Each structure stands twice: as structure tokens, then as C-alpha cells.
Amino acid sequence: MNLQQLRYAHEVAKRGLNITEAAAALYTSQPGISKQIRLLEEELGVDIFVRQGRRLTDITAPGRQILDIIEDVLGGLANLKQVGEEYSQADSGTLTIATTHTQARYALPPVIRAFMARYPGVRLELHQGNPTQICDWVIAGKADLAIATEAIAEQHELVMLPCQQWNRCVIAPPGHPILEERPLTLEAIARYPVVTYDSAFSGRSQINKAFAARDLSPNVVLTAIDADIIKTYVSLGLGIGIVAAMAYDASADTGLRAVDASHLFESSMTRIGIRRNAWLREYAYVFIELFAPHLARPLVQAALQGDSRVDPGL
Amino acid sequence: MNLQQLRYAHEVAKRGLNITEAAAALYTSQPGISKQIRLLEEELGVDIFVRQGRRLTDITAPGRQILDIIEDVLGGLANLKQVGEEYSQADSGTLTIATTHTQARYALPPVIRAFMARYPGVRLELHQGNPTQICDWVIAGKADLAIATEAIAEQHELVMLPCQQWNRCVIAPPGHPILEERPLTLEAIARYPVVTYDSAFSGRSQINKAFAARDLSPNVVLTAIDADIIKTYVSLGLGIGIVAAMAYDASADTGLRAVDASHLFESSMTRIGIRRNAWLREYAYVFIELFAPHLARPLVQAALQGDSRVDPGL
DNA sequence: AACTGTTACGCGTGACGTAATGATG
DNA sequence: CATCATTACGTCACGCGTAACAGTT
Numbered sequence: 001m002n003l004q005q006l007r008y009a010h011e012v013a014k015r016g017l018n019i020t021e022a023a024a025a026l027y028t029s030q031p032g033i034s035k036q037i038r039l040l041e042e043e044l045g046v047d048i049f050v051r052q053g054r055r056l057t058d059i060t061a062p063g064r065q066i067l068d069i070i071e072d073v074l075g076g077l078a079n080l081k082q083v084g085e086e087y088s089q090a091d092s093g094t095l096t097i098a099t100t101h102t103q104a105r106y107a108l109p110p111v112i113r114a115f116m117a118r119y120p121g122v123r124l125e126l127h128q129g130n131p132t133q134i135c136d137w138v139i140a141g142k143a144d145l146a147i148a149t150e151a152i153a154e155q156h157e158l159v160m161l162p163c164q165q166w167n168r169c170v171i172a173p174p175g176h177p178i179l180e181e182r183p184l185t186l187e188a189i190a191r192y193p194v195v196t197y198d199s200a201f202s203g204r205s206q207i208n209k210a211f212a213a214r215d216l217s218p219n220v221v222l223t224a225i226d227a228d229i230i231k232t233y234v235s236l237g238l239g240i241g242i243v244a245a246m247a248y249d250a251s252a253d254t255g256l257r258a259v260d261a262s263h264l265f266e267s268s269m270t271r272i273g274i275r276r277n278a279w280l281r282e283y284a285y286v287f288i289e290l291f292a293p294h295l296a297r298p299l300v301q302a303a304l305q306g307d308s309r310v311d312p313g314l
Numbered sequence: 315m316n317l318q319q320l321r322y323a324h325e326v327a328k329r330g331l332n333i334t335e336a337a338a339a340l341y342t343s344q345p346g347i348s349k350q351i352r353l354l355e356e357e358l359g360v361d362i363f364v365r366q367g368r369r370l371t372d373i374t375a376p377g378r379q380i381l382d383i384i385e386d387v388l389g390g391l392a393n394l395k396q397v398g399e400e401y402s403q404a405d406s407g408t409l410t411i412a413t414t415h416t417q418a419r420y421a422l423p424p425v426i427r428a429f430m431a432r433y434p435g436v437r438l439e440l441h442q443g444n445p446t447q448i449c450d451w452v453i454a455g456k457a458d459l460a461i462a463t464e465a466i467a468e469q470h471e472l473v474m475l476p477c478q479q480w481n482r483c484v485i486a487p488p489g490h491p492i493l494e495e496r497p498l499t500l501e502a503i504a505r506y507p508v509v510t511y512d513s514a515f516s517g518r519s520q521i522n523k524a525f526a527a528r529d530l531s532p533n534v535v536l537t538a539i540d541a542d543i544i545k546t547y548v549s550l551g552l553g554i555g556i557v558a559a560m561a562y563d564a565s566a567d568t569g570l571r572a573v574d575a576s577h578l579f580e581s582s583m584t585r586i587g588i589r590r591n592a593w594l595r596e597y598a599y600v601f602i603e604l605f606a607p608h609l610a611r612p613l614v615q616a617a618l619q620g621d622s623r624v625d626p627g628l
Numbered sequence: 629a630a631c632t633g634t635t636a637c638g639c640g641t642g643a644c645g646t647a648a649t650g651a652t653g
Numbered sequence: 654c655a656t657c658a659t660t661a662c663g664t665c666a667c668g669c670g671t672a673a674c675a676g677t678t
Contacts, residue, residue, distance in 0.1 A: 002317065003315065031672095084360045639670085
């Protein structure tokens with residue numbers, strides 16, 4: 001058995017059972033992969049892939065289990081490298097964070113500022129995407145941490161740690177009648193055109209749920225993936241906006257007014273997602289704790305080991 | 315990086331940092347191991363072992379973490395092989411159980427009989443040892459399951475699943491005055507010479523604890539690692555015995571009488587120990603469920619994944 | 629006809645074993 | 654002097670790439 005064989009099988013599975021594509025991705029030849037996979041299957045005594053004639057069409061039952069284990073093993077190898085880097089260059093390296101616009105724009109800046117001051121040698125990479133992409137990146141090892149809201153129903157490969165709870169507010173241009181509604185109701189909101197998040201983002205599902213529960217269908221005239229866009233169009237008078245409360249800054253958003261809407265929508269939870277069993281660099285733990293002070297290192301480590309007892313409240 | 319390198323480093327660490335010995339154990343040459351380990355260290359950029367001159371004297375801090383990860387990776391490889399065997403020969407293979415005399419003699423026979431009837435093609439191996447050895451065997455991959463009482467305070471590498479609770483009884487030759495004590499007390503027991511388990515076994519610690527709590531020091535004249543020896547000497551009149559209740563069989567042990575002692579000693583728990591993240595053969599799950607019917611497969615699997623929420627009461 | 633996986637084959641690297649050397653107690 | 658790790662070196666095998674071949678759509 002061979003590490004390459006494991007990498008090959010993994011990549012082929014990842015690339016939709018296409019050996020040619022896997023070969024290209026790994027900068028090697030198709031025949032090499034083909035052969036090594038057959039050798040692996042031979043050694044294990046089980047086929048991993050279903051072949052119809054000369055084409056891979058599916059993964060066998062044992063194949064699924066084998067690929068799961070291979071993922072663990074390859075994750076372990078990545079961890080080994082991390083340990084090496086940690087000790088050979090403790091204060092330099094890269095921290096890659098996959099996150100959404102909302103987090104990157106409103107929640108992360110002070111954290112990143114503090115982090116950079118503390119670890120000037122660490123290169124920070126911020127990858128922006130939707131919650132699904134973000135999680136995939138972390139699972140694939142392309143990012144160390146995912147930071148998002150509602151980020152996908154507990155994937156097995158990821159450990160999700162609760163960070164902050166946040167609520168929404170309704171924004172409108174000054175003088176808009178919605179600002180006079182006391183108390184603010186869903187029914188009132190439903191009377192005006194609404195601008196809010198795209199359905200893949202920022203707990204848009206919470207918003208839908210709240211309206212659905214009252215049998216209301218808001219007139220959503222525009223959806224965006226970030227609050228800045230929403231605010232822009234609300235200023236233009238396109239409608240009223242529903243955004244994360246943290247996205248409204250009274251002093252900066254002078255052309256807008258906001259009304260708290262905590263009571264209308266279930267609050268959302270920002271979470272950090274980390275690959276299960278991942279080995280994190282020292283500075284990654286520091287980053288996490290800067291972002292969510294209650295997530296102290298030992299807690300995070302216990303959670304990474306799959307200890308579900310550790311569920312740090314909020 | 316290379317699987318061999320990982321195996322080498324692992325074996326060297328296991329063999330007390332002796333490359334020569336590791337080479338012998340792996341049927342290869344010292345220079346090969348020496349070189350491959352250096353290559354691994356070079357690739358990771360960190361020393362795993364502390365060298366004083368030409369001798370390995372210790373493991374470095376990163377080395378400890380690296381070796382931990384290596385253990386996981388090698389465990390994964392073992393799991394791959396298991397999957398292969400499971401599917402290539404579903405009903406044949408080997409199940410290796412490490413256990414103590416008490417379990418092997420009194421608790422396991424009916425289970426093993428049932429198991430053998432169901433899986434005639436599976437070779438059963440029973441390795442007998444003390445709780446410490448038993449756990450080590452499972453961790454080292456020499457055995458699939460450990461079955462023991464009080465088997466060591468929760469090792470991180472092992473998942474321990476509670477199986478049965480059991481109590482003790484006092485045995486004595488017919489006519490012995492202890493048999494007339496109603497109710498039986500620790501003080502009464504302390505008046506006679508006692509024969510019981512060796513301190514490494516069968517919750518001997520529970521016995522000590524009970525006496526210590528009353529400031530009594532029983533006159534232990536003989537300790538043994540199994541109940542058969544104890545019973546033999548009790549029959550000879552050497553003293554009274556304290557054994558697991560399951561070890562006394564009124565119909566078979568005609569030269570002995572027993573008195574329940576559940577109220578005197580804290581009850582003990584038989585547990586099954588399995589390597590964390592191990593991949594078990596189908597028949598291993600069946601065996602576990604035969605032994606402890608409440609330990610259904612999904613429960614055991616969840617526990618193996620390190621899900622500590624799963625703590626199946628008794 | 630285009631695409632994809634498999635077989636055949638030759639090359640080069642790299643892992644391994646033997647022998648020799650260097651440290652250490 | 655015995656033990657043990659490291660260096661040096663030759664050998665062999667295995668993984669890889671190229672080329673040709675064989676199914677699939």
C-alpha cells in the first residue's frame with residue numbers, strides 16, 4: 001500500500017470518478033492512476049469503484065467506507081505537515097479563513113487587526129463565498145477555518161462552534177412610514193417592497209420562516225449577497241431592507257435609519273467550522289479566541305477530537 | 315513522505331527509542347530505519363527524536379504530537395485492511411479478544427458458544443492477561459476487543475463501553491461461622507483470613523476501598539488472579555474468599571457455600587474496550603451485542619467516532 | 629469521432645541491504 | 654569492548670511517463 005494510491009483514489013472520487021481529470025489535477029498520468037488504483041483494490045481484495053466496461057460509474061459499498069477512511073488518513077498527513085511548520089516557524093505561516101461577506105465586512109475587521117498586530121509574520125488569507133462553498137473549502141483543506149451563519153446542518157466532517165448570536169434590523173430611508181410603526185410587525189413589513197439577503201446567505205431561512213409562520217409572503221424585490229448592496233438600494237428608495245443588526249452603523253450610514261427587529265425573527269448564530277481532527281497552528285487558536293473569547297484553546301481542542309460533550313453554550 | 319517512514323518512527327518510539335530493536339521487529343535493517351526517520355524529520359522540518367551524540371535519548375515536543383498523529387494514520391491503514399477483509403470474506407476472519415480470567419471463565423462461555431454457532435468461519439482468539447496488558451494489546455492492534463472490569467481509567471486511545479454490573483459474594487467451606495453472620499458485615503469478614511484477587515484484577519480496588527472506608531485491614535493471606543484458585547484454597551480451609559458472584563455456582567461448587575456481599579462492596583462494571591476510531595468487522599459488532607444486548611451497532615459506532623454523548627447508561 | 633480507461637514497455641529514482649565508520653558507556 | 658547510530662555504496666524494484674490499444678457514447 002502506498003500514500004499515492006490513497007491520494008489517487010481520493011482525487012478520483014472527488015472529481016466525479018474521472019481518472020483523466022484526477023490525473024490532470026495531480027499533475028500525473030492517467031495510466032499511473034489507473035494502475036495504482038487497481039493495485040490498491042487488489043491489495044485490499046475489494047473493488048472501490050464500479051466499472052461498466054471501461055468507465056467508472058459508481059463507488060462500491062466498501063468503496064464508500066474505504067474512501068472515508070482514506071480521507072481521515074490524508075487529513076492526518078496534512079496535520080503532520082502542520083506540526084512541522086508550527087515548530088519550525090512558530091510565528092510565520094498562513095491562516096486561511098473562508099467566510100461570508102457579512103462576517104468579513106462587519107464582524108472580522110477588528111479581530112483581524114488585533115491578530116495581525118500579534119502575528120505580523122502570519123499571512124492571512126480571506127476567501128469569500130457562500131456557506132456551502134465555505135464548508136467545502138474547509139473540508140477540502142483549502143481553508144483552515146470557516147466562519148458563517150447557519151453554516152449548513154452539522155456536516156460530519158466539520159466541527160461547528162457557536163460564536164455569537166445576532167439579530168436583524170429593518171432599514172429604510174429617513175421619513176419612511178415603516179419607521180413609525182410601533183411596535184414593528186411582520187405585517188407592516190409585508191406591506192412594502194423588501195430588499196434582503198440571497199437565500200443562500202446569512203440566515204435568510206430565518207427570515208422566510210418568520211413570514212411563513214404568519215402566512216405572509218413579503219414582496220422581495222431584490223436579493224443580494226451582502227448588506228452593502230442592500231443598503232445601497234434601500235437608500236435609493238427601492239424598498240425597505242432587512243439586514244444583520246451589525247451591518248447598520250448609525251454614524252456611517254447617514255442616509256438610512258434602522259429599527260430593531262429582534263422580536264420578529266429568530267436570532268442567528270455565527271459559527272466557526274473546523275475540519276474534524278484537524279491539527280491547528282497555535283495562532284489559529286489565538287485567532288479563534290480573539291473572535292470568540294469563550295472558545296478557549298482546550299475547549300476547541302476537545303471539540304476537535306470529536307468530544308460532543310463540549311458544546312460551549314453560546 | 316512515506317508510509318514506511320511513519321511505521322519506522324512509530325516502532326522506534328514504541329521500542330524505547332531503540333532503532334536496532336525496531337529494525338529487528340520490522341525485519342529490516344538499522345540503517346534503513348535511521349535514514350528514513352531522518353528523511354521524515356527533514357521533510358517535516360522538525361526533529362522527532364532527541365539525539366545525544368549518536369543515541370536517541372528522548373522524544374521532542376513536536377515529536378510527541380507527530381507520533382500521536384502517526385498512530386492515527388497507521389490505525390487508519392489497519393482499518394482499510396479490515397474493510398477489505400470484511401467485504402472479500404464477510405463470514406470468515408479472526409476476532410481477537412483480550413480478557414481476564416474471570417470473564418473468560420464465567421461470563422464469556424455462553425457468548426462464545428452462540429458466536430461460534432453463528433459464525434463458524436471466524437477464528438476466535440482469546441488472549442488472557444491483566445487489565446493493563448489487555449488494554450495495551452488493543453491499543454497496539456494485537457486484539458480487537460478488551461473485556462475487563464475497571465479496565466484502567468479511561469485511556470484516551472480506547473473507548474470503554476459499560477456492559478454489565480456485578481457484585482461480590484463471600485465463600486467459605488460448609489459450616490464456617492461466617493456463614494451464620496446475619497447480616498454479613500465487613501467487620502465479620504475482617505476477623506478471618508481472607509483469600510481474594512490480586513491487586514491488578516477484578517476490581518480488587520473496590521474491595522480495598524470498602525475496608526479502608528471502615529478503617530479495617532483484612533487479613534489477606536493469599537491473592538490469586540482467578541476465582542478458581544481462590545475457591546480451591548477456600549475449600550482447603552485456608553480462609554474465606556471474596557469473589558465475583560458469577561464465579562460461584564451452587565450446583566458445581568459443592569464443597570463451598572456463598573453469602574451475597576453486594577451491600578458491602580461497591581458494584582463493579584464489566585466494560586468492553588475498543589480502539590478509538592477502529593473499524594470493526596460486522597461479526598465484531600454481533601459479538602458485542604451478544605455479550606451486551608444493549609450495545610447495538612449504531613450505538614457502538616457512534617461511540618467509536620468519539621461521540622461522548624453516547625454513554626449507554628448501564 | 630471524441631473521450632476515457634487499460635495494457636505494454638522502458639526509464640530513473642529511491643528504498644533497501646551490506647559493509648564500514650564513528651560515538652558512547 | 655560491546656552497543657548502537659550514521660555514512661557509503663551497490664543493487665533491485667517500483668512508480669512514472671509515453672505509446673499503443675480497447676471500450677463507450
